[in-house]
Amino acid sequence: MASTTTPSNPTPPSLSLPPSQFARLQPHAYLLAHLSPPPASNQPSIRANGRAASQFRVTSANAGSLTHTNGSAVVRIGDTAAVCGVRAEILHTKDIASWSVLQASSEQNFDKSNEAGVSESQDEEDKGHIQDLNLLVPNLSLSTGCAPGFTPGAPPSALAQSLSHQILSLLHTTRLVKADDLRIWYQPPNLDSEEFRNAGEGMDVDTEESGGPEREVKAFWVLYIDVMIISLAGNPFDAAWASVLAALRDTKLPKAWWDADNETILCSDDVADVQRLSLRGLPVSSSFCSFEGDIAAGWRAVVIPDAEEQKQKKGAQQRWILADPDGYEEGLSQERVSVVVDRENGKTVIVKMEKHGGWTVDSDDLRHLVDVSAERWDEMKRILDQC
Amino acid sequence: MVGPIASLSQLNRADGSASYKCPATGYSILGAVNAPIELPARRDALKPEEATVEVFVKPGTTTAGVGERYAEGILRSALGKIVLGREKGFPRRGLVITLTIVGGENVERGDSYLTILPALLHAALLAMVSASVPLSMTFSATLLGVTKSGDIVRDPSPTAAKAAVSLHAFAFSSKNHLLLNESVGRFEFDTWELVRERALSICQGATTSTDGDVTMGEGTASASLNGFIRETVEDQIYSDYAYKLDSI
Numbered sequence: 001m002a003s004t005t006t007p008s009n010p011t012p013p014s015l016s017l018p019p020s021q022f023a024r025l026q027p028h029a030y031l032l033a034h035l036s037p038p039p040a041s042n043q044p045s046i047r048a049n050g051r052a053a054s055q056f057r058v059t060s061a062n063a064g065s066l067t068h069t070n071g072s073a074v075v076r077i078g079d080t081a082a083v084c085g086v087r088a089e090i091l092h093t094k095d096i097a098s099w100s101v102l103q104a105s106s107e108q109n110f111d112k113s114n115e116a117g118v119s120e121s122q123d124e125e126d127k128g129h130i131q132d133l134n135l136l137v138p139n140l141s142l143s144t145g146c147a148p149g150f151t152p153g154a155p156p157s158a159l160a161q162s163l164s165h166q167i168l169s170l171l172h173t174t175r176l177v178k179a180d181d182l183r184i185w186y187q188p189p190n191l192d193s194e195e196f197r198n199a200g201e202g203m204d205v206d207t208e209e210s211g212g213p214e215r216e217v218k219a220f221w222v223l224y225i226d227v228m229i230i231s232l233a234g235n236p237f238d239a240a241w242a243s244v245l246a247a248l249r250d251t252k253l254p255k256a257w258w259d260a261d262n263e264t265i266l267c268s269d270d271v272a273d274v275q276r277l278s279l280r281g282l283p284v285s286s287s288f289c290s291f292e293g294d295i296a297a298g299w300r301a302v303v304i305p306d307a308e309e310q311k312q313k314k315g316a317q318q319r320w321i322l323a324d325p326d327g328y329e330e331g332l333s334q335e336r337v338s339v340v341v342d343r344e345n346g347k348t349v350i351v352k353m354e355k356h357g358g359w360t361v362d363s364d365d366l367r368h369l370v371d372v373s374a375e376r377w378d379e380m381k382r383i384l385d386q387c
Numbered sequence: 388m389v390g391p392i393a394s395l396s397q398l399n400r401a402d403g404s405a406s407y408k409c410p411a412t413g414y415s416i417l418g419a420v421n422a423p424i425e426l427p428a429r430r431d432a433l434k435p436e437e438a439t440v441e442v443f444v445k446p447g448t449t450t451a452g453v454g455e456r457y458a459e460g461i462l463r464s465a466l467g468k469i470v471l472g473r474e475k476g477f478p479r480r481g482l483v484i485t486l487t488i489v490g491g492e493n494v495e496r497g498d499s500y501l502t503i504l505p506a507l508l509h510a511a512l513l514a515m516v517s518a519s520v521p522l523s524m525t526f527s528a529t530l531l532g533v534t535k536s537g538d539i540v541r542d543p544s545p546t547a548a549k550a551a552v553s554l555h556a557f558a559f560s561s562k563n564h565l566l567l568n569e570s571v572g573r574f575e576f577d578t579w580e581l582v583r584e585r586a587l588s589i590c591q592g593a594t595t596s597t598d599g600d601v602t603m604g605e606g607t608a609s610a611s612l613n614g615f616i617r618e619t620v621e622d623q624i625y626s627d628y629a630y631k632l633d634s635i
Contacts, residue, residue, distance in 0.1 A: 131497055162457035168497040169454075173571045306562045334468060342573075350579065352571045357464035359564030363580055366568075370576050 023048065028332055032293055035320050049326055054372050056286070056324040059380070061242065061387040063250040070223075071251025071277075073387065075243040078326060079233035084225065084243035086251045090184070090265050091220045096133060103217075129179040129220075131172055138167040138225040140240055147232040147327065163237055167227070167244055170340065174283045174351050177223065177248065181277050184219040184265060186258035218258040219265050223251070234326040237338065241285045246384055251277050281342040283351045284380040286373040289325040290335035290360050293318050319360045323372060334358055337366070339373040343381075348374040390615060393509070395517040395623040401485075403518020407510040408490065411542035412530065414503050415490030418510035420518040423480035437472035438482045444507065445487045446494065458500040458507065462486075465558065465567045466511055471521040482520060484511050492545040501556045501569040502548050505530045508558055508567070509616070516620055526566050527590040527612035528558035531582050533574060539585050555579070557586035561613055 023030045030048060037043040046052060057078030066072035069085035076082075093099045130136055140163045144152040156164075171177065190213065225247065227240045255273035259266045321337070322329055335358025340351045350370060355361055361369075389410040398404035401419035408415040426439060442462040444455040462484070470482060486507050494500055505528035512525060532543035532551035540547060548554055553572025560566050570579060592611030625632075 131495070134496065136497075158456050158460060161453040162460045165453040165457040165497075165500075169457075169499045169571075172497050173499060334464060336464070348575070349573050350570070350576060351573060353579065354461075354569045355565070356461050356567040356569075358468055359560060359566055362565045363583055366579075367576055 023328075027328065031291060031329065031332055035291070036293065045320075047322060048328065051324075053320055054323045056376060056379070057326070059242070059383055061246050061383050063246050063387045069247075070253060071247045071249075073243050073246030073250055075239055075246055077235065077239045077242070077324065079231055080229070080235055080239045080326075081231040082227055082229050082236070082239040082243040084227045084240070084247040086247045087224045087226070088221045088251070088253055089224065090256070091133065091135070091222045092265070093217055093219060098132075102129075102132060130175075130177065130182070133220060133222075135179070135182050135220055135222050136168065136171050136177060136225065137222060138164055138171065138227065138244065140164045140167060140227040140229065140236075142229050142232060142236070146229050150232075159236070163240060166237060167225070167240060170241065170283070170285075170352060171225075171244075174281065174340075174342070176245075176279050176281070176283065178278055178280065181253070181275070182221040182223070183217050184221065184256045184258065185215050186218040186260070187215040188213040188260070219256070221253055221256075223248075232327070234328070234330045235287050235324050238285050238287050238324065241283075241340075242380065242384070245282065245284075246387055248277055248279060249384065253277070281344065282377075282381060282384070283340050283342045284373070284377045285338060285340045285352075286323065286369075286376045287325070288321050288323050288337040288339075288369055288372075289330060289333040290337070290358055291320045291322055291329065291333045292335075292358075292360060293320070321361065321365060321369065323376075335361060337361055337369055339366075339369055341370065341373045341377050343374070343377055348377070390610075391509070391612075393513055393615075393619045395513055395619065396627075401514075401518070403514050403516070403520070405510055405513030405517050406489075407506055407513060409506050409509075409542060412502065412506065412544060412548075413491040414488065414506040416503075416506050416510035417487045417489050418507075418514035419485045420482070420511075420514040420520060422482040422515075422518055422520050423477050424483060426481035426483075436478050438470065438477040438480050440467040440470060440472070441481055441483045442466065442511070443483070443485045445485065447488045447490070448493055452496065454494060454496065454498065454500050458504065461500075461504070461567070461569070462507060462511060465508065466515070469523050469526065469560070469566070470515070471523055474521045477521075482515075484514065486510055499554070499569075499571050501554055501571060502530060502543075502545065504528065504556045504567075504569060505558070509612075512616065513619060517623070524560045524562055524564075525613070525616055526558050526560045527616055528556065528567065529586050529589045529612060531555045531557070531586055531589075533572070533578060533582065537578075539582055541585075541589060553578070555582045555586065557583065557590070559587055559590040559613075563587065563591060 034048045035045050037045065059077045061073060061075045063073045065074045066085050070088045071086040072084060074081065074083050140160050142150055142157060142160045144150055225244055227243055229236055229240065252274040255268040255275065256265050325333065335355070337355040339353050342349050342351050348370065353366070355366070391407060391409045393405060393407045395405050396403065397406055398419055401421055403420040404418060406417045423438060440463050442459045444458050445451055446455060466484065488503065494503055508528040515522060530542055532540045532548055533553045534540060535552055543551055551572065553570060553574040556567070556569040557565070558567035590612045592614060
C-alpha cells in the first residue's frame with residue numbers, strides 16, 4: 001500500500017517502504033489503514049499495535065517493591081511503567097497553626113451529625129481533615145528519558161503537574177483514604193479511676209468511661225505519595241492511578257502513640273503491630289481516545305454538521321474509540337475520555353468521567369465506555385488482588 | 388435566577404478581552420486574548436501548520452499551581468478544537484488566552500477545578516470573539532450539581548457544590564455537540580443522562596429537547612446560555628457601530 005509506482009516504470013527501485021517507515025511518515029494513514037482495511041482483504045479492523053478497539057494492554061502489578069517506603073508498587077501497562085512509593089511522616093497537631101479552630105469546628109459538626117446519619121458526617125469530616133490539613137501529598141514526575149522529549153534538568157512539565165493534580169483531586173473526591181487511619185491518638189490515663197482509689201467502691205463500667213478524660217488527637221500521618229513514570233508510552237494517568245492504588249493497598253503504618261513522659265510520638269518497630277490502611281472502594285480508571293478517520297477534517301474550512309446529522313451518518317463510521325491508547329495513537333487524536341468507576345454491592349458507580357478535546361463522543365458512546373470500564377474494573381481488581 | 392453578566396473589549400492593549408461574572412456561583416473572570424502573535428522559540432512547534440493555543444489561568448490571590456495547569460490543559464484542548472488555527476495568518480503563530488479569576492471563592496489545593504470551568508470557558512470564548520479569532524462554532528457551558536435527594540441544581544454556590552453528591556460541568560456547541568464533560572462524585576450513568584439533558588436545555592434553550600418535564604424552568608430560547616452569548620456579542624457590535632447608526 002505504500003508504493004507509489006507509475007506503470008511506465010517496469011522495475012520500481014526501492015520506492016516501497018517498510019511498514020515502520022510508513023508509520024512514521026504517514027502516521028494517520030497508517031493507523032487508518034489498519035482500522036479500515038479494504039473489504040476485499042477480509043482482514044478484521046485492528047489497531048496498528050495489534051489490539052482490538054476496546055482492548056487494553058497487558059497489565060501487571062507488583063506491590064512492595066521498595067524497601068524504604070511504607071508502601072510501594074510498580075504497575076506496568078504495556079510499555080508505560082509507573083513506580084509509586086508511599087511514605088508516611090508525622091504531623092504534630094501543635095505544628096498545625098489552625099488546629100484549635102479546626103477542632104472546635106469539627107466538634108460542632110459532631111453535635112449536628114447526631115441528627116443526620118453518622119456515617120455521612122464521618123465522611124465529611126474525613127474529607128475536611130484530609131483536605132484542610134493536606135494529609136495526602138501526591139506528586140508525579142515524568143523522569144528523564146521516559147519518553148523522547150523529556151530532557152534532564154527541565155522543570156516539571158505541564159503534563160506532570162496536571163497529572164499530579166488529577167491524582168490529588170481523585171484521592172479527595174473518592175475519599176479513598178480514611179482520616180481515621182491517619183490519626184494518632186492519646187488516651188490520657190484516668191486518674192480518677194479505681195486503680196488509683198481503693199478498689200472496693202464498685203463503680204460500673206459506664207460511669208467509669210464517661211468520667212475519664214477524653215482521648216485527643218496528638219498527631220496525623222501525612223502520606224507522601226510519589227509516582228515516577230519510568231517509561232511513558234501513552235496513557236500515563238491509568239498507570240499512575242493504578243500504581244497509587246496498589247501502593248496504598250500495600251501501605252502499612254507502624255503503631256504510633258503519644259508518650260506523655262517524653263512528650264513525643266513513639267512508634268513501635270514490631271512488625272506485628274503495623275496497621276494497614278482500610279481504603280474505601282477500589283476506583284479504577286480507564287482512558288480512551290477517539291481517532292477520527294477523516295484526515296482532511298482539520299484542513300477544510302470547517303462546516304461542522306449538526307449533532308443530529310452526525311448521528312445519522314454514524315453508519316459510515318468516521319471515527320474509532322480506542323481504549324488505553326499508546327503514545328502513537330495519542331499523538332493522532334485530540335479527543336480524550338477518561339472514566340473512573342467503582343463497584344458497590346455489584347452495581348457500577350461512576351466516580352469521575354471527563355471528556356474534552358472534540359465533539360464526536362456523545363452519550364451513546366459514553367454509555368458503552370462505562371460498560372467497557374466496568375469490565376476493566378474486574379480485570380484490574382484481579383490484577384491488584386494478586387499483587 | 389439571576390443570569391450571568393458579561394461585557395466585551397474592556398482592556399485596551401489586548402487584542403480582545405471580556406469579563407464574565409456568574410452571580411449564582413460568584414465567580415468573576417477577566418479574560419484577554421492576543422492573536423495571532425509570534426511565539427518566541429516555537430520553531431519546533433508540534434504542529435506548524437496550525438496556530439498554537441496557549442491558555443494561562445491566574446488565580447486571584449495566589450500564584451498558579453498544579454490545579455491551574457490542569458484547568459489550562461482542559462481549556463487548551465477544548466478551545467484548540469474550535470479555533471480555526473489554519474486560517475490565514477494563524478499557522479506557526481500563537482493564540483494566547485489569559486484568564487484571571489478576579490472574584491469568587493478560591494479554588495483550594497486539590498479541589499476539583501470543575502466548578503469554575505464554565506465561567507472560564509465563557510470568558511475565553513467571549514474574549515476570542517472580541518479578538519475576532521476565527522472559530523468553527525461557539526459554545527456555552529454550565530455547571531450542575533446533584534444533591535443528596537437527587538435534585539439537579541443549576542450553578543450551585545460553592546457551599547452547595549461542596550455538599551453535592553456529584554458535580555457536572557458541560558459545554559455544548561452551538562450545534563448541540565457535547566464538547567466537554569467533567570463529572571466528579573458518585574453517580575450512575577442514568578443520572579448522568581438526566582443531567583446532560585438538563586444541561587443541554589440550559590445551554591440551548593427549550594427548542595431541541597423533546598422531554599417537556601425537563602425544560603419547564605428554563606423558559607424560552609432567549610433565556611438559554613447560547614442566546615446570552617449571542618446577545619452579549621450583539622450588544623457590543625451595536626455599540627461599536629453606533630457611529631454608523633447615528634449617521635444614517
